[in-house]
Amino acid sequence: MSIIFRFEDVWLEKNGKSILKNINFSVKRGEFFVILGENGSGKSSLLKLFNRLEINTRGNIFFNNEKLDEIPVKSLRDKVVMVMQGATLFEGNVRRILEIYIEKLGLKQTPEDILDIMSLSYENLEKNTEELSGGEGQLIAIGLAVARNPDVLLLDEVTSSLSITRGAEVREKMKHLQKNGKTIICITHNMENAVSVGERGIFLQNGRITRQGKIEELIQCFEKGDEQCNQR
Amino acid sequence: MQSKVIYSVILLLIAVLVSYFNRLKAEKDLIVGGIRAAIQLILIGYVLNYIFSLNTIGSQLLLLFIMTLIASHTAKGRAKEVKNSGLLAFFGIMAGTITSIGVLLILGIIKPEPRYLIPLGGMVIGNTMNASALALDRFYHELKNNTPKILFALSLGMSTKDASLFYIRKAIRAAMTPIINTLKIVGLIQLPGAMTGMLVAGASPMEAAMFQLVIMYMIAAAVGTGSMVALLFARKRLFYRDITLKL
Numbered sequence: 001m002s003i004i005f006r007f008e009d010v011w012l013e014k015n016g017k018s019i020l021k022n023i024n025f026s027v028k029r030g031e032f033f034v035i036l037g038e039n040g041s042g043k044s045s046l047l048k049l050f051n052r053l054e055i056n057t058r059g060n061i062f063f064n065n066e067k068l069d070e071i072p073v074k075s076l077r078d079k080v081v082m083v084m085q086g087a088t089l090f091e092g093n094v095r096r097i098l099e100i101y102i103e104k105l106g107l108k109q110t111p112e113d114i115l116d117i118m119s120l121s122y123e124n125l126e127k128n129t130e131e132l133s134g135g136e137g138q139l140i141a142i143g144l145a146v147a148r149n150p151d152v153l154l155l156d157e158v159t160s161s162l163s164i165t166r167g168a169e170v171r172e173k174m175k176h177l178q179k180n181g182k183t184i185i186c187i188t189h190n191m192e193n194a195v196s197v198g199e200r201g202i203f204l205q206n207g208r209i210t211r212q213g214k215i216e217e218l219i220q221c222f223e224k225g226d227e228q229c230n231q232r
Numbered sequence: 233m234q235s236k237v238i239y240s241v242i243l244l245l246i247a248v249l250v251s252y253f254n255r256l257k258a259e260k261d262l263i264v265g266g267i268r269a270a271i272q273l274i275l276i277g278y279v280l281n282y283i284f285s286l287n288t289i290g291s292q293l294l295l296l297f298i299m300t301l302i303a304s305h306t307a308k309g310r311a312k313e314v315k316n317s318g319l320l321a322f323f324g325i326m327a328g329t330i331t332s333i334g335v336l337l338i339l340g341i342i343k344p345e346p347r348y349l350i351p352l353g354g355m356v357i358g359n360t361m362n363a364s365a366l367a368l369d370r371f372y373h374e375l376k377n378n379t380p381k382i383l384f385a386l387s388l389g390m391s392t393k394d395a396s397l398f399y400i401r402k403a404i405r406a407a408m409t410p411i412i413n414t415l416k417i418v419g420l421i422q423l424p425g426a427m428t429g430m431l432v433a434g435a436s437p438m439e440a441a442m443f444q445l446v447i448m449y450m451i452a453a454a455v456g457t458g459s460m461v462a463l464l465f466a467r468k469r470l471f472y473r474d475i476t477l478k479l
Contacts (some may be wrong), residue, residue, distance in 0.1 A: 053383050053476050073475050077389035090398055099383075104394045132405060141384060196304035 001026035003065075004152065004183050005050065010059035012045055012207075019045045020207045024186055025061070033185045034093035034194045037204030043187045044084075046204065047154050050185065051080040081145045086160065087134070088141050094132070095125040098114065101144055104161050108145050118142035120175070134161035142170060146177070155186035159193060171197050191219050234288035241266075282474035283345045292346055296353040300325050303361035310365035314372045315469060320462045321364040327355060328360035328458025332450045341446060352450065355426070359411070359451045360458035368466055372401035375470055376479055383477065392471040400463050407459035411452050418448060 005027040012020040020042045027033045035045045048054035049061060052073055053133050061068040063076065090097050098111035111125055118139040131135065138161050144152060153174070159167035174184050175197060190195050194201065194215055201210040211221045242265045251258040266332035283291050303325055308318030331344075333353060375382060378399065396401040418424055419441070423431070426447050430440035472478040
């Protein structure tokens with residue numbers, strides 16, 4: 001498998017504080033890559049770097065061997081799309097809001113098609129986005145991201161607000177997308193999820209990668225505690 | 233007239249007494265405020281006297297420009313969390329003033345004379361200052377409270393313009409609400425200031441009403457244009473190019 005993303009000595013600083021330090025790793029095309037770590041370790045900031053929602057202060061990120069900051073952001077986001085956890089849809093009637101996303105993003109799908117992607121009921125179209133449960137809103141957001149047909153899907157704890165069955169459905173969907181050549185990069189707290197879907201990954205502590213490799217090794221590292229994890 | 237003004241100090245004293253007997257502890261503020269108002273109005277009276285006697289476009293524009301600078305500084309204090317809010321408000325106030333006064337001049341509704349330009353300019357500047365500050369503050373808080381929504385829209389590939397459109401609209405609507413409400417009730421509860429002034433000065437009620445209408449429309453145009461321009465510049469500052477939010 002060829003390398004799709006490569007991070008070389010990447011740093012992210014905000015308000016004089018280092019959020020991410022000396023980040024070096026790569027993601028292979030078509031793999032299911034997992035980012036693990038404690039709360040506040042910099043996982044979400046790292047994921048945002050992949051499609052430039054955060055801008056690294058030092059180092060280089062390469063996408064398909066091209067420097068990320070030299071790729072027009074529109075064309076990057078045609079290929080790399082991120083879904084965050086929580087309420088991320090604009091406020092308003094779901095159908096109207098989906099029509100706006102469809103129009104602004106130049107999608108060919110209808111609002112019904114977006115709901116079909118994650119097997120959601122059409123009744124949701126008549127609701128207001130604020131009336132959706134956390135899980136329903138999350139699934140619609142995932143549907144929109146999948147509808148963009150990106151090469152890389154970035155997922156930040158997207159199953160945390162879902163029921164066990166819905167979470168399993170999302171993981172199945174992602175595995176299906178991976179089989180069709182998509183690269184999935186996700187953050188999860190749930191170790192079982194990581195083992196069930198992930199192949200390789202990294203473990204972050206205080207903004208540094210303390211371990212990278214196969215998921216099983218990372219889980220062992222997580223279970224043994226911080227000190228063992230620092231032995232790279 | 234001066235002796236009448238001196239007698240009117242009795243009215244301020246009544247307010248001070250109300251504060252004293254109700255233990256509001258606002259006596260000092262009322263007295264200081266009253267003195268400040270007197271000094272400011274007397275000073276502006278002298279300045280206007282001078283500008284009116286000069287009767288040149290340059291002196292009128294200079295005075296309006298100074299008023300705009302003071303208004304921008306005031307707006308900066310009201311939208312503290314927005315970086316460079318004074319400069320953003322300045323662009324808004326300039327745009328609102330040029331548009332509204334410009335249209336009135338082009339259409340020949342007013343003449344380029346101090347008795348029109350200075351009071352109308354002052355009204356436009358004051359109203360656009362409030363609208364710009366309100367719009368900037370609202371826009372900033374909308375962006376801050378809806379950061380995940382905006383980042384998700386950007387991540388999907390939306391432009392910063394599209395991702396912030398909802399919040400630009402909300403901010404402009406918030407800035408325009410006071411003038412919209414005033415348009416609906418003007419004349420029903422109380423007579424507006426300009427109309428009152430004209431009536432006191434001896435104008436006919438119809439003449440005063442018509443001129444007040446022009447003023448209301450002028451303020452509506454200025455507030456809309458001013459808040460929109462301030463927000464367009466604010467968007468450039470609150471987003472990092474067309475890439476991400478920069479709060």
